[in-house]
Amino acid sequence: MDVRKYIRSFGYAFEGIVTACKEQNFKSHLLSACIVLVASYWTGLSRMEWLIVLLLIALMFALEMVNTAIERVVDLVSPAQHPLAKQAKDLAAGAVLVFAVFSAIIGLLIFLPKWL
Numbered sequence: 054m055d056v057r058k059y060i061r062s063f064g065y066a067f068e069g070i071v072t073a074c075k076e077q078n079f080k081s082h083l084l085s086a087c088i089v090l091v092a093s094y095w096t097g098l099s100r101m102e103w104l105i106v107l108l109l110i111a112l113m114f115a116l117e118m119v120n121t122a123i124e125r126v127v128d129l130v131s132p133a134q135h136p137l138a139k140q141a142k143d144l145a146a147g148a149v150l151v152f153a154v155f156s157a158i159i160g161l162l163i164f165l166p167k168w169l
Contacts, residue, residue: 073118078149082117086110089160096167105163109156116152120145 073079093106123145131138 069118073114073121076117076121079114079117079121082113086113092164096164098163098167102163105159109159113149113152113156116149120149 074083089106089110093103098106124142127138127141
C-alpha cells in the first residue's frame with residue numbers, strides 16, 4: 054500500500070467537500086442542518102434520536118454531493134441538450150428530493166411529540 058497516495062486521497066476528498074460547499078443547493082442543506090442541530094439541542098433529543106438526525110444529515114450531504122457529481126459528469130459527456138442527459142440529471146435530483154421529503158417526515162415524527 055502506497056501511504057503517500059492514500060494520504061493524498063484524503064486531500065482530494067476534502068477538495069470535493071469544499072467544491073460541494075460552493076454549490077447553492079448544498080448551502081441550503083447546510084443552513085437546514087444548522088437549524089435542525091439547534092432545534093435538536095433545544096429539544097433535548099435522546100441518544101438514539103440524535104443518531105437518527107445526524108445520520109439523516111450526513112446522508113443528505115452525501116446524496117447532494119453524488120447528485121452534483123452526476124450533473125457534472127453528464128455535462129462533461131453531453132454538453133449539448135439530450136433527452137437522456139436530462140433524464141439522468143432529473144433522476145439524480147429526484148433522488149435528493151425524495152430523501153429530503155422523507156427526512157422531513159422523520160424529523161416531524163421525532164420533534165412533534167416533544168413539542169406538543
